Amino acid sequence: MTWLITGGAGYIGAHVVRAMTEAGERAVVYDDLSTGIAERVPATVPLVVGSTLDGGLLRRTLADHAVTGVVHLAAKKQVGESVELPLFYYRENVEGLRVLLEAVTAVGVPSFVFSSSAAVYGMPDVDLVTEDTACAPMSPYGETKLVGEWLVRATSRATGLSTASLRYFNVAGSATPHLADTGVFNLVPMVFEKLTRNAPPRIFGDDYPTPDGTCVRDYIHVVDLAEAHVAAARALGSSGGTDLTLNIGRGEGVSVREMTDRINALTGYDIPPAITPRRPGDPARVVASAERIAKELGWTARYDVDDMITSAWEGWVLRHPGAARS
Numbered sequence: 411m412t413w414l415i416t417g418g419a420g421y422i423g424a425h426v427v428r429a430m431t432e433a434g435e436r437a438v439v440y441d442d443l444s445t446g447i448a449e450r451v452p453a454t455v456p457l458v459v460g461s462t463l464d465g466g467l468l469r470r471t472l473a474d475h476a477v478t479g480v481v482h483l484a485a486k487k488q489v490g491e492s493v494e495l496p497l498f499y500y501r502e503n504v505e506g507l508r509v510l511l512e513a514v515t516a517v518g519v520p521s522f523v524f525s526s527s528a529a530v531y532g533m534p535d536v537d538l539v540t541e542d543t544a545c546a547p548m549s550p551y552g553e554t555k556l557v558g559e560w561l562v563r564a565t566s567r568a569t570g571l572s573t574a575s576l577r578y579f580n581v582a583g584s585a586t587p588h589l590a591d592t593g594v595f596n597l598v599p600m601v602f603e604k605l606t607r608n609a610p611p612r613i614f615g616d617d618y619p620t621p622d623g624t625c626v627r628d629y630i631h632v633v634d635l636a637e638a639h640v641a642a643a644r645a646l647g648s649s650g651g652t653d654l655t656l657n658i659g660r661g662e663g664v665s666v667r668e669m670t671d672r673i674n675a676l677t678g679y680d681i682p683p684a685i686t687p688r689r690p691g692d693p694a695r696v697v698a699s700a701e702r703i704a705k706e707l708g709w710t711a712r713y714d715v716d717d718m719i720t721s722a723w724e725g726w727v728l729r730h731p732g733a734a735r736s
Contacts, residue, residue, distance in 0.1 A: 411435055411436065411478040411479050411521075411643070411647050412435075412436040412437070412438065412475055412476055412477050412478050412479070413430055413435055413436065413437050413438070413477070413478070413479045413480065413481055413643060414437075414438045414439075414440055414471065414472060414475065414477045414479070414480045414481070414519075415427055415430070415437055415438070415439050415440070415480075415481045415483065416440045416441065416462060416480065416481070416482045416483055416484035416510065417440075417441055417446065417482075417483035417484030417485065417525075418437070418439030418440065418441055418446070418451060418455075418457075418483070419439055419441040419443060419446025419447055419448055419450050419451050419457065420441070420445060420446045420447075420450075420483065420484075421589070421590075421591045421592070421593070421632070422483055422525070422578075422581060422632060422635065422636070423439070423441070423446065423450075423483045423484075424446075424447075424450035424451070424589050425584075425585055425589060425632045425633060425635070425636040426481055426483065426636045426639045426640075427439060427450075427451065427452065427455060428452075428585055428589070428636065429633070429636035429637050429639065429640050430481075430639070430640055430643070431452065431454070431455065433640045433644075435640070435643070437455050438455065438456045438457075438458065438471070438475045438477065439451045439455055439456065439457045439458065440458045440460060440462075440468070440471055440484070441457065441458075441459065441460075441484065442459065442460060442461045442462075442484070443459055445593075447592070450588075450589060456475065458471045461506070462482075462484050462502075462506035462507070462509060462510050463501075463502075463505065463506050463509055464509075465509045465512060465513050468509065468510055468513035469513045469516060469517055472513060472514065472517040472519055473517055477517075477519055478519060478520065478521065478647070479519065479520070479521035479522070479523070479643055479646065479647060480510070480514055480519055480521070480522050480523065481523040481525070481639055481643060482507065482510060482522065482523065482524050482525060483525040484506065485502065485503045485506070485525065485554070485555075486498065486499050486502045486503060486551070487527075487551060488551070488595060489529065489549045489551045489552070491551075492549050492550040492551035492554070493549055493550060495550075496550040499550045499551055499554050500550065500553075500554055500557075503551075503554035503555070503558060504554050504557050504558060504561070507524075507558050507561055507562070508561060511561065511562070511565050511571075514571065515565065515569050515571065519571075520570075520571065520572055520646075520647075520650065521571070521572045521573075521643065521646035521647055522562065522565075522566075522571055522572070522573045522574075522646075523573070523574045523576065523639060523642050523643055523646065524558060524559065524562045524573065524574065524575045524576065525576060525578070526555045526556075526558065526559055526575045526576055526577045526578070526655075527551075527552065527555045527577060527578050528577050528578060528579045528580075528628075528657070528659070528696060528698065529547055529548075529549065529551055529552030529555055530545045530547050530552055530555050530556040530559065530577060531543055531544075531545055531546070531547075531577075531696065532545065532546035532547050532548045532552065532693070533546070533548060533691070533693035533696075534546075534693065534696065537695070537697065538661065538697055538698065538699040539657065539696060539697065539698055539699060540657070540699040540701075540702070541577070541655050541656065541657055541699075541702055548691045549691070558575075559575045559655065562575055563575070563653060563655075566651075566653045567653075570650065570651055572646040572647075572649065572650055572651060572652040572653070573646070573652070573653055573654070574642040574643075574645070574646055574652070574653075574654040574655075574656065575654070575655045575656070576638065576639065576642060576656055576658050577655070577656065577657050577658065577698075578630065578635060578658050578659075579627070579628040579629070579630050579657065579658065579659035579660075579696070579697075579698050580596065580597070580627045580628060580629045580630065581596070581629075581630055581631075581632050581635055582596065582597075582598045582629050582630070582631065582632065582718040582719070582722055583631040583632050583633065583713065583717060583718035583719075583721045583722050584632060584633075584721045584722055584724070584725045585632070585633050585636075585721070586725075587721075587724045587725040587727075587728040588725070588728070589725070590721075590722055590724070590725020590726065590728070590729075591632075591722065591725070592729070597627075597666065597669055598669070598673065598718065598719060598722050599722065599726065600612075601669070601670055601673045602673070602677070602722070602723065602726045602730075602733070604681075605673070605674070605677060605679045605681055605733070606726075606730055606732070606733040608681065609681070610681050610682060610683055610684040611670050611673070611674075611681065611683045611684070612683065612684055612685075612686050613666050613667060613670065613683045613684070613685050613686065614666075614686055614687065614688055614689045614692060615685070615686075615687060615688030615689070615692065616667070616685045617688075618688075618694040618695075619694055620665060620694055620695060621665065622665050622667045622668070623667075624665045624666040624667040624668075625665065625666050625692055625693070625694060625695070626663040626664065626665045626666075626694065626695040626696070626697060627663065627664060627665075627666070627669075627695075627696055627697070628659040628660055628661065628662060628663060628664075628696065628697040628698045629660065629664055629669070629715055629718055630658055630659050630660055630711060631711065631712075631713035631714075631717055631718050631721075633712075633713060634658075634660075634711040634712055634713055635658055637709065637712075638656075638658045638703065638707070638709050641707040641708065641709045642654065642656070642707060645706070645707055654706060656702055656703040656706060656707070657698040657699060657700060657702065657703060658698070658700075658703065659697070659698025659699075659700050659711075660698070660700060660711045660714075661697065661698055661699060661700040661701075662697070663695060663697040664715055667683070669715070669719075670683045672715060672716065672719055673719050673723075676716060676719045676720055676723065677719075677723050677733075677735065678734075678735030679735065
């Protein structure tokens with residue numbers, strides 16, 4: 411099959427491209443390069459630069475490359491920014507998805523994998539979040555992902571398009587240093603950035619109802635995440651009319667303090683964190699149940715938190731050589 415990967419020049423997208431090609435699938439990348447990096451795309455993989463709002467270019471790309479499936483990762487994803495710019499997020503994430511689905515169904519592409527998020531759950535009051543846990547997103551970003559799932563599911567029911575919506579938990583790590591996350595929006599690179607400046611990492615609140623008072627999250631290695639996309643894509647390709655909604659996590663909670671301590675230890679630093687006030691809307695615990703994806707796709711995560719930190723640090727040091735400790 412030939413898979414169009416929107417957002418394939420981004421951090422997660424580049425890993426999906428890598429996993430797809432290593433699995434013997436053909437890939438085409440579609441990216442507006444607003445945050446993606448063209449150099450992440452292998453020379454053997456075609457790169458089409460364009461917006462998901464450009465229906466004409468999408469239809470031509472799908473037809474010209476004989477695309478048989480789409481993995482849609484292109485989206486805006488900063489929670490705080492989405493609160494400030496909700497109209498922008500709904501345009502990019504919801505209207506962009508609608509235009510893409512319109513092109514997919516017009517051309518007759520049979521399979522569609524949608525990049526969703528654990529942000530659809532909001533602040534769930536459960537030990538393990540299952541796919542049946544009530545969704546109550548707390549930001550425009552989370553809302554756009556939930557609306558996106560509805561739109562994908564409705565299209566599936568109306569047209570027979572085989573679909574999978576994959577709800578990511580906290581993504582970290584890298585397959586190679588060159589594919590590492592270049593942003594400083596998630597916990598691991600945020601701690602790296604502070605340590606590199608010999609400043610204390612920040613912990614937002616230590617008075618939550620958790621064992622050490624800090625928030626507990628489920629971290630997933632980006633390589634595991636990418637391999638889950640391959641498994642989902644192949645499941646759709648082998649069975650028409652499929653409609654899946656799946657968590658991608660390890661089912662293991664790690665507190666922010668535990669992560670900060672492990673990052674200090676594995677990078678050779680020893681800078682205790684500074685406790686700052688809670689951020690509005692941060693739930694105490696969000697940990698995935700990964701039972702359904704294991705049952706449906708036979709997928710389970712292979713990498714642990716130390717693997718995530720170590721591989722991410724190698725990428726950080728590549729871009730910040732002075733950060734390395736002897």
